[in-house]
Amino acid sequence: MATAEDPAGAGPLLVLWDVDRTLVAIGGGVSQETWALAFHRVTGRRPTEFPDMSGRTDRAIVADVLRLNGIASSEPLVAAVYTALADAAEEYAPRMREVGTVLPGARETVAALAAGGTVQTLVTGNLRPIARAKLAACDLTAHLDLSVGGYGADxxxxxxxxxRARxxxxxxxxxxxxxxxTIVIGDTPHDIRGAHDAxxxxxxxxxxxSPAPELAAADLVLPDLTHHAAAWPGFLAARGLAHLA
Known part of the structure; x- marks a missing residue:
């Protein structure tokens, strides 16, 4: 039966995962090198400036990278950068496997939610091929339906x-x-704001x-995903969803 807390009535939950610093961490400067390679292939030169990328979408970042490096943006140019980024991510896949790590509790949480029937996908600022490459490098694509996510080109x-993911x-x-x-899990105020605005x-x-105080607007703040299993039943129960815990 539908309730005020659960207007949809019966049915599964949808969990939308952020990727970077929520599920995995890809170090070694791989992200910036991927961008630099793609930019060079499209424009013929290396970028000299990068914007802040944390929590932002690749569509917004592409526009800023072009602007900061004195290049007028256009839809064909943006599309070319997307293609170059996807190609660069594929080429950097071996390096991602070397430097990528699954964050504490992420693998266990994804598996536990899947066992409970939760639909899981991504809502990430990454382009879909880049998100897939990062997760594949960390062997974390199982249980995530990447075909129904929301991505940086959206x-x-x-x-x-x-x-869009919903x-x-x-x-x-x-x-x-x-x-x-629908529950978004992420690590920045951008993730929180995006969830609530939707x-x-x-x-x-x-x-x-972002330290915990900067994340206080979230419906639940965890130090890391190792704390998810203990907090999940109470989080759902408080919203009339205890039967899905």
Missing amino acids: GTDRADLVR ERATAAYGAPFAGSR GALAIAVATGR
């Missing part, structure tokens, strides 16, 4: 990515995932560059 506002998941699974049926819940993990 917009500059993370709320739009959440909405639309794709609804079409694929036949469930509306309305309101508290009418979803937000769980924040303090495993990125």
